[in-house]
């Protein structure tokens with residue numbers, strides 16, 4: 001790639017006239033960076049970018065939100081959550097609605113804040129909404145490690161932790177026909193680029209690990225167009241992503257968590273696509289196992305959006321009954337959601 005200049009990449013991507021290439025990103029930060037850099041408008045109409053299931057809030061099933069609401073109404077209990085999740089609707093309401101009704105829900109800005117709160121208020125119970133992908137699971141492992149070190153017993157986690165490989169297989173086999181993946185930058189920093197070798201061979205499609213700068217994303221898309229129809233893995237983000245990943249973080253995760261099946265919004269339960277606390281640490285679990293039910297809001301097409309079957313603006317509610325200020329579905333709530341990014345960038 002080094003010998004190809006950015007101006008050549010820009011020109012060739014705009015003028016591309018070969019077979020259609022469908023490229024999926026599975027990282028909410030990539031989704032946002034692609035929109036912010038105006039990349040879709042720089043591509044030939046024959047190169048389609050599709051936002052896959054990479055936004056943690058968007059793929060969390062309603063049963064998890066319902067359970068958090070139930071916990072937030074228990075006596076002397078506060079549910080701690082990051083900002084985006086608070087606005088996502090469960091079966092009937094969101095955590096923000098529950099809070100308005102008197103439930104105890106509090107936003108935190110870092111996972112370690114939860115340990116501090118639990119330590120300072122030992123008579124009160126805390127439940128931390130621990131959702132996310134391989135990127136955030138090591139931090140949740142650190143929370144458990146710190147809680148054990150401090151002998152804290154009034155903090156539990158409600159987990160909804162996802163891992164990428166099995167959902168990628170699911171999307172390729174059951175989704176909307178994908179020719180290649182922009183492999184997630186943050187997730188890959190933990191898992192390593194080697195993670196994609198076996199996947200690429202099994203699926204017969206290429207994976208290119210990318211950072212978040214516009215020129216690197218363009219070079220990644222250029223590589224994927226050139227690699228269409230072949231398997232192979234390229235790492236364009238070598239400054240951060242090592243072939244073996246972050247072995248310290250992986251060991252920490254492995255100490256506290258084990259692989260499990262997991263339910264994804266609109267996709268159902270996918271074998272081996274998640275992580276749960278190991279049996280010996282289940283005293284820290286607030287009831288995460290078996291939260292599989294998923295009730296999509298009426299008319300919401302998030303399930304089809306997340307696997308690339310439709311673009312967000314093909315949802316009849318997009319921009320009319322569903323906007324960032326009045327989000328009907330989860331994909332419009334988060335700044336990493338596909339619908340949100342299509343809306344704010346005016347992407348077609």
Ligand code: SF4
Nearest residue numbers: 301302315322329339
């Ligand atoms: S525009 Fe709103 S209702 Fe439609 S798929 Fe997206 S989040 Fe769901």
